Amino acid sequence: MPALPADIEPRLLRAFVAVAEELHFTRAAARLYVAQQALSRDVRRLERELGAELFLRSTRQVTLTADGERLLPYARRVLAAQDELLAVFRQARPLLVDLNSPGLVTGRRVLHRARELAPDCELMARYESGLTGAAELILAGRLDVSFGRFAGLDPALRSGLSQQPLRYEPMAVILPEDHLLAALPEAPLPVSALAGETVYAGAGNPRTPEWTDLASRLFAEHGIRLAPPLPLAVGDEEFERIMGKNGHPILAVVDFPPLPRTVLRPLVDPVPLSPVSLVWRKGLAHPGLAALRRAATEISRAQGWLRRPAQGWLPGVDSEAMRAGA
Template sequence: MVTSPPGAPRDVEPRLLRAFVAVSEELHFTRAAARLYVAQQALSRDVRRLERELGTDLFVRSTRQVVLTADGERLLPYARRVLAAQDELTAAFARGSAAAARPLLVDLNSPGLVFGRVLERARQLVPHCELMARFESGLTGAAAEIAAGRLDASFGRYAGLPAALRAPLAQQPVRYEPMAVLLPAGHPLEALDEVPLARLAGERVYAGAGNDRTLEWTDLAERLFAGRGIEVAPPAPLAVGPEEFARIMAKHRNPVLAVVGFPGMPGAVLRPLVDPVPLSPVSLVWRRGLDHPGLDALRRAAAELAAAEGWLVRPANAWIPDNDALIMVS
């Protein structure tokens, strides 16, 4: 039991209350730490410090669960009101700053991908900020624009960037995205619910070859296909929009390497790849030193969704390049 100090504390740091509220809502220290993108040990220290300052236990902890005590339940509405007031104060003065006034420009690559959910959650977290989406590029192209200051953030395979391009950038692992194959209607593999990689032997699979803005994706495909008898299809005209994509796909008849969250396309079917399950490692990438409340919100939103939905848990029988695996746990 925590020993009660004489009298109530005059001041409680908002950081301690934020840690308490996160654990109260998640009822799980690991998920709460990911949501705040802090180390679990640091979060636990903050909660213990708050308990000492208030002179009471706020949680009952066991190896199986975390439960609020009666005092924890009593504190929760007060803590939420204090944090809401602090956020309102911060937002009011942030509106006048150059950082908050400038929109944050985020490249999501293509409409319909999971990155859009991260952006929408970030917009909810900082409604006073303008977070602008664009849908233009793979990470190689986006990274060069981020480094040059023409773009603020993007998502993609950070390990696939050249070392010189990575140097001015920072990253936060977001998701292991299972990969899939987009098959033209009538393809012999269309009848399968899942496509074993071995069944693609002898196929030419399109993976962005010839597009210098998606080099990280083509490199991932080459690593995946090596030794499996699968060829990377030669360059094809860059199709913009679903109608052009469907026309080019129908003309060339090559399967297309994709991810399971790839939006539906007319005249094609999406099938997950298995045996093994290949993973596309996705990071949030931004320019080192960028200070913007919209970026903070993006990072928090990515951590929340990753923790809630297990985005950083590798499925059984997964494939990922060794270098990517190291970066994703860094």
């Protein structure tokens, strides 16, 4: 008896079942929308792989052999299971999209537009607060998409991810309302005004080292001190409490949601830029991802998010990463 194959292609079983039910090769071929020659070839191949004759053929009729009768109920069960599996996966699972933190405009706008473009997809928002933390979850299969500074990720993380550049977001500083710089007339604040200040930029937060690294590069060029690590605050209330207690200015982006008893001032001369990309796991195929990418392209073009200001500041590694992802 010949050795049985390790597996059998479902296509061959489907050909067998069609002929077994029709007992006619021409009708079975029409049912499967294939040529009769291709159908006959698949049946013969299945017979060779099983080492059994499945049909008795004559010029007048086709009948099942005893082996064919034995195979038929098993083949039907295998094909039913395959059809059930395919039906489940045709209904795309929810896509988990990290927006970093509630209130940030960039990711929220892209997600909202993607939901309009793909109303049948379930796009679920998550808030992981930092691309590094999100990237680890993406690679572990516990999250699908995030936003942030791709060049700031460890190369080992980047190697498993894809990106689509989305925005050069201008930075700002959040000042306690009683800070001397907050008393200046409402206007953009020159970066040089922060020289000698200690500014908080997430130092010590394991989920946001890409943001702290970007801040450190900016601060080193302008004589700004990086505030030491603080207790990791979870939730808006805790963040506001810790920041209020500490009293340091906070490096942020221009669309950062308002905090009580603070003022937000965009930074200029130069305009520091936070590069934002849409980031996902390599090889991910999902209609929701396609909608997110289309939404990102639409909004980025309409808002001019990838136009860099003439006085924009951006590290060379980020310029290179954004060009590579374009």
